[in-house]
Amino acid sequence: MSDQLNVERTLYGFWLSPYMCQVAHVLSETGLAYQYERVSPFQGSTLTPEHIERNPLGKIPTLREVNGIDISESHAICRYLARIYPEVRKFYPIDDPMLCAEVDAKNDFITFSIAGPFFNWFVVSGYFPKAWKLKIEKEAHIYNLFSVLLSKLWLSRLVNGSRMEPFLLGKEPFLPDFQLFYTLELSQMFSELFEIPEMHLFRDDPALQTFYDAMCERPSTQKILAAKELELDVTKKELYGGFGAAYLDKHIDRRTLGGLFGREV
Incomplete structure (x- = not known):
């Protein structure tokens, strides 16, 4: 997304997530350069030790700021950005x-x-x-x-x-x-x-x-939708293929699902 080199700010997540898109939109609208690193829950990537260290809740998005700190949860990230960067305050007006x-x-x-x-x-x-x-x-x-x-x-x-x-x-x-x-x-x-x-x-x-x-x-919207479209084929394959193996079979007890519905599912 950014045309700048050696950018230290990194946004972790994937384009299907509306929460990551929200953060990306704020960064794009305000000219805050960032790198994008794909972390897909459909591959189990949100539960790896590396990502858990960035985000103990095992979710996306996470933003690694230029000072090296990691911030998670989309609203928290955007509110943080508004407190640090005056240009973000037109979207989250902390002074009003x-x-x-x-x-x-x-x-x-x-x-x-x-x-x-x-x-x-x-x-x-x-x-x-x-x-x-x-x-x-x-x-x-x-x-x-x-x-x-x-x-x-x-x-x-x-x-x-x-x-x-x-x-x-x-x-x-x-x-x-x-x-x-x-x-x-x-x-x-x-x-x-x-x-x-x-x-x-x-x-x-x-x-x-x-x-x-x-x-x-809005140009920022168009950029994000274009990035989402470029990743869509990979996301669809993960959505229907990888998520069950990466998440359901490892982290959800099928007996619990059976109890929920009153029969084997």
Whole structure:
């Protein structure tokens, strides 16, 4: 992503992650150069000793800053950057407590009511029955319908409680706009990959479509989507092939899954 050589700042993760994309977007928008190092959970790379040393929670993204410290969790990384680099404060305005509180409120709402539940939806309704070949088609369908109801409810509250001009807080984006955009982008992709049309979160929603289109016009967005596309074939192979061996068979007890569903799955 960066044209500069000998960059000391490194972003660990992979482009399918909307959380890593959020951090990459802030870095790109503010001209903070970085190197990208791919760490894929679909290969078990987040659980290696090397990555656990960077991120004890075994997650992505992690940012290694120019001073050598490692920072994890996308919101924490972006807030850190805003405290260190004045150019980041247009996205997280630490000098304006009231506006900052509004940004935090949107971020938290998206995290806990939209993005988090969406990943549970994807795993149970899309990933388990297809990639892990678990025999839970009926349960997955029920969970899919339940998730549709909740997602539409929370998204409508977000839209109705925001300015949408075209961004959540007005004419310029803030951190929650990046989080929302990459969650919507992933929903569009997963709806196609797993053949679940309802998983497309902004279909038939004019306000969210306008928001999505406005985000797509930004050069930083275009760079990140292009990088994501270049990596997509590798990611798809891992998604359907490597994740079961790297994660399910080593870290999840199938007896627990059987107990969850009341039968062998």
